[in-house]
Amino acid sequence: MKGGFNNIVRQAQQMQSKxxxxxxxxxxxxxxxxxxxxxxxxxxxxxxxxxxxxxxxDVVDPNDVEVLEEMILGAVNQAMKLAGDMMNEEVEKITGGMSIPGLF
Structure with missing residues (x-):
């Protein structure tokens, strides 16, 4: 049983490295x-x-700053979501979809 545990630990370390x-x-x-x-x-x-x-x-209107603020927030939030999705896809390739606490 000890060899199996060591193998699991080694695999987890390899995943963490990847x-x-x-x-x-x-x-x-x-x-x-x-x-x-x-x-x-x-x-x-x-x-x-x-x-x-x-x-x-063209979108800069000093009388309607709220619209510009909303567009900025929307663009930033969408870009962040896309980046997070991309990271999750790459990690999932490595882990095969397994959720390992503390690994990521």
């Missing part, structure tokens, strides 16, 4: 999402860090 590598690779990927037909675009990295906001000058 996940760490995926996390590093994801940090280099950029995900873009936009709202308002492309007038507001958010760019995040695969590890969900906001790195850029693009705003078309």
């Amino acid at each position: 996940i760490g590598k995926v996390q590093e690779e994801m940090a280099d990927k950029k995900i873009e999402a936009s709202t308002g037909g492309g007038v507001v675009t958010a760019v995040v990295t695969g590890d969900q860090k906001l790195v850029e906001i693009k705003i078309s000058p």
Whole structure:
């Protein structure tokens, strides 16, 4: 039984190592999402860090800042969701869909 446990621990360590590598690779990927037909675009990295906001000058209306704020929030939230989904897909490839507490 001891050999089986050691094998499980070794496999978990290998998975954790692979996940760490995926996390590093994801940090280099950029995900873009936009709202308002492309007038507001958010760019995040695969590890969900906001790195850029693009705003078309046509959408900037000092009398209606709320609409611009909503579009920015929408673009950022969508980009973050896409980055999270991408990370989850990569981790699932490694773990085969298993949920291992403390591994990720």
